[in-house]
Amino acid sequence: MNDRKKAVHVGTVVLETVKGHLWLSLTILAVVAGAVGAALVPPLVLGRIVDGLTAGERLTLRLPLWYLAFTALAGGLESARESALTVFGQKTTHALRSRLMEKEGRLPADELNRQEPGALVSRFVGDVDTVETLFTAGIISMAADACRILSILVVVWQCSRGLAYLLLALLPVLFLFTRFVQKRMLHNQLKNRKAVSRASGYVPETVRNLRTIRTLGKETYMETRYDGALGESYRAIEGTNFYDALYSPVILTVNAAVVGAVMLLSASGDPAVLTLFGMTAGTAVTVMNYISQIFSPLESLGMEIQTIQSAVAGVRRINDFLAQPEQETVAPETENPAAPMVELRDVDFGYEAGQNVLHHLNMEIREGELATLSGRTGAGKSTVFKLVLGLYAPRRGTVRIQGVDPRSLTGPQRRALYGYVEQRFHPVPGTVRDQITLYDDTITEGQVRRAAELAGLAEAIGALPQGYDTPCTPDIFSQGQWQLLSIARAVAADPKLLLLDEITANLDAETERAVLRALKRATADRTVLSISHRVGADTGRLIPIGEES
Template identity: 50%
Template structure:
C-alpha cells in the first residue's frame, strides 16, 4: 500500500467513493444557474402583455413567483452541497494525514516541533476546507452564472451584450482592487490588535521596572500608537467598503441608462439596441445580477490563493519518506525467548545525523547480549546513547551498521501489533491520556481485558487506592488526584498489563523522594519477575534489582 499521497489523490478518492454526492452537487449547481435565468424572462412576458395591452394569464405570475422560489431552493441547495463536499474533503484529508503519522519515522517527530505538525492538521486543512466551501467550486458556479447571464443579454440585445462583455472585465478588475485593499487593511488591523494584546500583559508584567525607570509615558505612547494604527487600518477598510457599493450601483445605472438611450434612437442604432419595454425590465434584472457573482469570484480567488500555501505544506507532509517497513509475517511465537541470547546488539553503529555518521556516531561497533530473564542496567555519561539503545530496541530507529536482534529477529522489522506484547516501557514521568483510570492502563487496547487491568493494578499495589475512588476504575483520571508516586505506579501497571516479555525502565525513580522510591522499587521487583529487564538507572542497581551493568561510552564494557 502506497501511503505517499497528495491532496489531488484524496479529492479523486472522495469523488470516486461518493459518486452520488458529486452528481447531486453538479445537478444542483446546474439547476441554480439555469433556474436563475427564467424569472426575468417570465417578467419580460408579463410586462409586454401589460403594455400591449392584453390580459395577463394567472399562470404567468404564478410561474414567476414559483421560479423565484425554485431558484432560491437550488441556491440554498448549492451552498449545502458545496459545504458537505468540502467537509468530506476535509475529513478525508485529515484521515489520510492521521494514517500517514503511523508510517513516519521517529526522526520526523524529533526534527519538527509538535506545534508545527499540529498546524498542518488545523490551519492548513482549514485553509483547504475554505478553498472548497467558498473557493474553487463556488468560483466555477459563479463564473457560469456570469457567462449564462451575458449570453442571455447578448441574445436579447446584441448592442447591450457587447457593452456588458466589455464592461464586465473592468468591473472584475475594480472589484479585485477594492478587495485587496480591504484585505490589506484588515490584515494591518489584526497586526495592530496583536501588538495591543501583547503590549498590555508586557506592561503589567514589567510594571515595577517601568516605574523604577520612569518609562510610564513611553509605554503609554506606545499603546496610543498601536491603537491609532488599528484605527487607521479599520477606517481604511470601512472607507473602501463604503464606497464600493455606490460605485457598483452607479455603474449599473449608467449601463441601464445607456441601454435605454441607445434603444430610443432611430435607424440602425435602434435595430442594434432596440428592445421592448418587457425586455428592458428583464435586462435591468440581469444587469443587477451580474455584479453579485463577480464580487463573489473575487473573494473566492482570494480564498484559493490563501489555500495554496496550505496545500503545498499538506502535500509535503503526505510525501514525507516513511519508516522502514516491518514484517507482518513475524508472529508472537517467533519472539518467545529461546536457548540463545534473547537480545543481541551485533556490532551496531548509529548516528542521528546521517550525513555525519562516520564523523560523530552515537555508537560505533556496539556489542552486548542480554539473556532471557536477565536484568541489566545501562550506564554511561550524558549523551552516551543510553536512551538511544531503547529506541533501537523498540524499532524506532534502524542501525546504520550491524543488527539489533530480539530472539534472532531484527527489532526494526517487528510489526507494531506485536510490540506491546513484547515490550513494557516505563518512562521518568507518566503521560496521561484523556479517559478513565482503566484507560490509563489499557490505553484503549481492545485486547487487554478488565481482568488484566485489575491484575496489573494489584501487581503494583494500586488496586485498593483505585477502588477507593468515587467510581473506582471508571473514575476519570483527571479527577483521580493521584500523587506523583501513584502515577509512576500507574505507569508500571500500564507497562505490564499486556504481559510483555521485556521491561524497559528509563530513570523511573529520578524524580521521587526516598519513601516513594521504595514503594516504586518494590512494585518493580514484583513486575520484573519472569521478565527480561533493561534499565537506565544506577540507583536501581544499588537496590539490587539488577545483577549486571553494561557501561557504554567510548568503549563498551560489561561490569559483573
C-alpha cells in the same frame, strides 16, 4: 505501497470522497445546474410582463405565477445546494483528518521530533477546517457563478448585442483585477498562518516551562516572542482586509456604470447605436436584471476571496505534510526463541549528519537477564532504547530482538514483547482502565487487575469512586502513584522485555522504595533493560555506553 501513500494529497482525498459518496456528488451537480437554469427564467418573465403592460395587454395571473414559481424554485435549489455542500464538506474533512493521522503514524521518529506542536495542531484543526470551507463556500460556488455568467451572456446576446460586446470586453479586465487581489490575499494568508503556528507553539512551551520562566524572571522575554508572532499575524490580516475591502466597491461601481451606460445608449437617437443597444422597455428590465446577476457573483467572489485563499494556503500546508517521507517499511520476520532477547552488533547511530552518538556498539542480553546501561549524560543510553524499540534505524550494524528487526514488528507484536516505563507518566484521555490498556481490547479485565496488583496500585484504585472506571484527572493520584500506574501499563500485556528509563529519578526516598518494590514484582521472570544513575546490587549486569566496544 509506500510510493502510493507518498503520492496522497488533498485532491486524492477529495476524489476518494466523491467516489465513496457518488449519489451525494451527483445531487450537488444536479442542484447546481438546476439553480443556474432556474435563475435565468424570472428576468425573462418579468420582461415579458413589462412589454405586455406597455403594449396595453391585460395582465393575467399566469405570468406572475410563473415568475414566483421559478424564483421560489431557484431559492429552494440554492438552499439544497448549500445543505448538500455542507454534508460533502464534513465528509471530506473527516476523511482528511483520518488521512493526516495515518500519515503521522507513518512518519519517522526524528521527523516527528522536528515538528512544532503548534504547527502540527494547526494542520489538524485550522487547515482542515479551511478545506471544508473551500467546498462549502468556495470551489463549487465559484463554478456555479461561472456557469451563471456564461448562461447570462448567451441570453444577453439574444437581447442586446451591444451589451454582450461590452460585457465580453469588460469581464477579462475584471478577471485580471480579481486575480491580482487573489494573489495579494494568498500571500498575506500564508504569512498569517506561519505566524499563527509560531504563536500557537509558544503557548504550550510557556506552560510547560512556567516554573523555570518565573524562577528566572523571563516572563517579559516570552511575552515579547509571543507578541512578535501576533504582530506578524495582525499585519498579514490587515493586508488581507485591505484588499477584501477594496474589491467589493470596485465591482459595485462598475456595475452601476455599465447599467447607466446601457440605458443612455438605448435612449440614443442614433440608428447605428440603436442597432446594437436598442431594446424595448421589457427587454431593458430583463437586461438590468441580468447585469446585476453578472456582477453579483463577482461581488460575492470578492467577499469569499479571503476564505478561499485561506483555504488554498491550508491545502498547501496539508499537502506539504502529506508529502513528507515516511518511515521505511521492513518486511516481517520470524522470531527465533534461541536468539538473544536483545542484540546490537557494531552499531553506529547519530541524529545529525556526520555526527555519531553511538560508535561500534556491541551488546547482548539473554532472556531472563537483568542489565543496566551506564554512562555519562548524553552518552546515548536513551538512544539505545530508541533503537531497541525500533523508532530509529542504525546507520551501520544491526539491531535484533529475538532475531528480528524491531522495525518489522506489528502493533500487537510490540505490545506482547515490550513494556516501557518512562521517567514521567503520560496519560491518555479516558478512565483508569484506559490508562492501563491503552484501548487494547485484547487485554482482559483479569490482566488489568493483575497489572494493578503487581504495581501495588490495586488498593488505591479500589478506593476511587468508580474504581477502574473512574475518569482520569490530575488530582486522583500522587506522583508516585502515577509512576506505579506506568508500571501497570507496561506489564498489562505480560511482555517478555521491560525497558525502564530512570523511573525513580524524580521521586522522593519513600516513594522510590514503593516503586522499587513494585518493580521487583513486575520484573520477575522477565528480561529487563534499564537506565539508572544509581548503581547497586539490584541493577544487574552493567553495560557501559559511550565507549567503543
